[in-house]
Amino acid sequence: MESGAHTYEHLSEDITVVRVAAGELDGSTVPPLRKLLFDLVNHGRFHLVVDLTAVDHLGSIGVGALVGALKRIRAHDGGLAVVAREERVLKMFRISGLTKVFPIFGTVFPAIEYLGRNAPKAHV
Template sequence: MQLKVSYEGQRDGITVVRVDSDGQGAVLDDRCAPELHKALVEVVEDGRLILVVDLSAVDGADKMGLAVLVEGLKRVHCKGGTLALVVPGERMRAVLSRAGLHRVFPLHDTVPSAVATLTADYVEESIEQRRTATVKRARERRAVEHGVIEAGDHTYEHLSEDITLVRVGVDALDGHTVPPLRNLLADLVNHGRCYFVVDLTAMDHINSTGVGVLVGALKRVRAHDGGLALVVQKESVLKMFRMTGLIKVFPMFDTVDPAVEHLGRNVLKAHV
């Protein structure tokens, strides 16, 4: 059984990728899956990110065929797009169901139905994205006017030519919340900021990963003859620093002002 893959552009930036067959009982297997994979890579690299994969002519799929579909979905998701499947056949739907993929892919009975749904969702999403972007820009302008800049859940404020106050805005610093803070501190150091007061008063919990990002930041600023002080109030957070012995490494304070004064003395010594 021979399968052929092609694609064509539709309205509103939607692309339909078709898997056609020259007979009944076609299976998306290792003979056709590479061709589908190649087509999906081509359309995504071409900037087509709203995709409909038409499997109307397909009655089944092996592991490789399903893997190509999942990889295609991941590829468009990484670039902010989406991918829907047209699967009118019960056999193919059963294959997707057994693999649990009926909960992953939007499924449609016809191409027009899939295109209409994606068009409505895409237009609505675009309007909402523009509205969100407008609100975000306004918020950023207000923040800059007041000297406080938002960076995701966190904020930072340049208190002087040397010292920057970073307020951590999450209640737990762990594997899920660490990357944005790590990136923020790294960006600030790359822009020449080497003295930080990191305010952890909003936090209730920190694990070893969270402690690790602060240790990394301390090493980074020390490499530039800088310094880093912490503001910690919660006993649950202090406990982790005691357990790791890092309470002797980080200067720690109950409030921001004494932390700033401490760093100010270090800045003065550095300038002298």
Template sequence: MYTAPKLREQLVELVNDGSYHLVVDMEGVDFLDSTGLGVLVGGLKRVRAHEGSLRLVCNQERILKIFRITGLTKVFPIHTTVDEAVAATD
């Protein structure tokens, strides 16, 4: 909740600067709520408006569980490493 505005601002800035294929490394994320999910979904909408992509890197089971419960594993490509996410073409 406290860092969500910073993430939103960073995603908006990247898209405004012309970066449309983004990778969000969630390794340091200890807590994820609806606010954080909303920021990620908003970022996805922004990049998709430019034919872009937003890939997530996450291997923490407690965070992955949130994506599974909300059905967002069907929306976001989720990878276990940054290298894997960068190399992905799906």
């Protein structure tokens, strides 16, 4: 399904993959992503894989949107995994100390497997 330039796919009753649109994830592009993540959580989607492989720059506002979504998800005993390969994006997670908060993977499938271990209805 599509939400603005971002897409998402429900892989099971629990796990959803959110594919973030290409380019920069900063102040002007974050609001649609934040809305999508919050809408998914509000609709009972508590295990999200956020695929940032098309993103070449992640600003602090983008990181804030992910942290905000994670807080909402954790309130429901869920999880959020990040997929990223671009060094500038990975560096933002490292310098902010969030590599200890977010499980980060190079591809989508290990992230799905990781969340699947904790999602009660995940049969991917």
